[in-house]
Amino acid sequence: MTKQLFRTTSELPPKPDPVSGEPRPPRAPGFHKEDKPPKDQDRDRDQSTHRMPTPPEGEGRMLEWYRHSQRSAITAGLIAFGIITLGITAMQGFILTWMTFWWMWIGIALGSLGVYGSFRTVDPAVGAEWLKVGKAWVRLYELTEIKARHRSNAIHLDFTDSAGRKVMVKSDDIQEDRDMWDLVYNGILHSVITSNADTNKLIHSAFRVPRREDSIS
Numbered sequence: 001m002t003k004q005l006f007r008t009t010s011e012l013p014p015k016p017d018p019v020s021g022e023p024r025p026p027r028a029p030g031f032h033k034e035d036k037p038p039k040d041q042d043r044d045r046d047q048s049t050h051r052m053p054t055p056p057e058g059e060g061r062m063l064e065w066y067r068h069s070q071r072s073a074i075t076a077g078l079i080a081f082g083i084i085t086l087g088i089t090a091m092q093g094f095i096l097t098w099m100t101f102w103w104m105w106i107g108i109a110l111g112s113l114g115v116y117g118s119f120r121t122v123d124p125a126v127g128a129e130w131l132k133v134g135k136a137w138v139r140l141y142e143l144t145e146i147k148a149r150h151r152s153n154a155i156h157l158d159f160t161d162s163a164g165r166k167v168m169v170k171s172d173d174i175q176e177d178r179d180m181w182d183l184v185y186n187g188i189l190h191s192v193i194t195s196n197a198d199t200n201k202l203i204h205s206a207f208r209v210p211r212r213e214d215s216i217s
Contacts, residue, residue, distance in 0.1 A: 008212075009194055013186055015141060016128035018060035028185030030207030033175045044068060045176070053125035056137045064180040065125035066173065077116035084108045124173050126183045131159065133169045140187025144195070146209075148202035155206055171207070185209075 013025050039045065046067040055062050068076075085108060092098050099105075125132045130139055138161040145160040148171070157174070159167045175181045185207070191197040193212055203209050 012190055012193055015186070015190065016063075016183070018128045021061070021063045021128050024179070025182045025186035027178075028182045028189075030185065030209065031175060031178065031181055033172070033178075036176070036178065039177070043071065051123075053123050053132060055125075055127055056130055056132055059130050059137075060127045062125050062127050063183060064177050065123060066177040066180060067123040068176075074116060077112045080115035081108060081112040084111050124169055124180065126180050128183070129187070131167055131169075131174075131184055131187070133167050133173075136165070136167045138165045138167045139163070140184060141190050142195070143187065143191035143197045145198045146188055146191060146203055147198075147200045148206055149200075150202075155202070157203075 014023055016022060016024060036042065051067070053062065053065050088098060088104065088108070089096065123134070126140075129141055130137055138159045142162040143159055144162055145158070147158045149156050149158060151170075155171045157167075157169055157171050159169075174184055188197075188203075188207075188209055192199060192209060196212060199209065199211075204211065
């Protein structure tokens with residue numbers, strides 16, 4: 001059984017100040033990208049600032065954000081192109097006649113462009129108290145529901161806060177930035193232990209989120 005790191009309110013790390021962002025949370029467990037290079041050396045990261053996300057209206061400043069670089073998105077699109085092409089070929093018994101139909105190539109190209117676009121449009125951002133993905137956002141310390149779900153070939157995190165706002169995001173997208181994961185995890189931790197947010201088994205097993213002490217039998 002996974003060791004529970006925190007079980008009571010008194011054991012929780014402090015919340016960062018919404019203005020200064022300090023103190024930063026400790027390194028969070030449940031991180032699955034330990035091989036990531038430092039931010040300034042990450043070639044898969046968009047280092048430009050002209051398309052930085054903005055904080056939700058009335059919320060504190062943004063502390064961390066991530067967007068895949070164009071290079072990374074193109075690579076993903078090309079890989080998707082190869083996988084789709086190989087998959088269709090296999091379905092046709094490795095007979096290449098299907099390649100003579102031009103509309104098949106249009107479908108493959110559209111699928112590959114969809115993968116490219118998904119890499120470039122997802123831009124999670126986090127402040128001391130909030131998480132924003134696209135136009136959707138939640139307050140991290142007011143989460144009422146925190147669920148992890150398998151979708152496609154990845155684990156997604158589904159968040160709902162006390163105002164009914166919802167964010168659904170692939171866990172890999174948040175974990176592309178180590179500091180972002182620390183901030184998000186701290187909000188999850190407080191919401192579970194302090195506010196008894198509704199969770200499921202996968203969020204505890206996959207990301208080492210502890211349960212409230214009074215819920216552990």
